[in-house]
Amino acid sequence: MYYLTAAVSDFFLPTQKMSEHKIQSGKGNLSIEMDQVPKILKPMVDEWTKDGYIVSFKLETDPSLLIPKSRTALERYGHQVVIGNDLHRRKYEVVFV
Numbered sequence: 001m002y003y004l005t006a007a008v009s010d011f012f013l014p015t016q017k018m019s020e021h022k023i024q025s026g027k028g029n030l031s032i033e034m035d036q037v038p039k040i041l042k043p044m045v046d047e048w049t050k051d052g053y054i055v056s057f058k059l060e061t062d063p064s065l066l067i068p069k070s071r072t073a074l075e076r077y078g079h080q081v082v083i084g085n086d087l088h089r090r091k092y093e094v095v096f097v
Contacts, residue, residue: 001053004041012037041077054079061087070097 011034
């Protein structure tokens with residue numbers, strides 16, 4: 001059984017996009033373009049743990065999206081269970097999908 005419990009950020013700043021020197025504040029506004037973190041759940045299901053029982057987690061701020069997005073994750077990645085929770089009720093309530 002595998003539990004994917006890490007609350008990994010969905011975006012990151014690759015080293016090659018980082019400024020080599022201090023960013024000067026006197027130059028005005030700053031915009032940062034970040035890359036999406038690669039998803040590892042699909043390769044894990046398909047290649048690394050074909051016989052594993054895989055549980056992932058989903059956190060949402062909109063309760064109406066929690067179950068639909070959890071179901072979409074199950075369809076997309078092919079694992080066994082999503083444990084979902086709403087940000088505002090996360091300490092009191094979870095949903096197993």
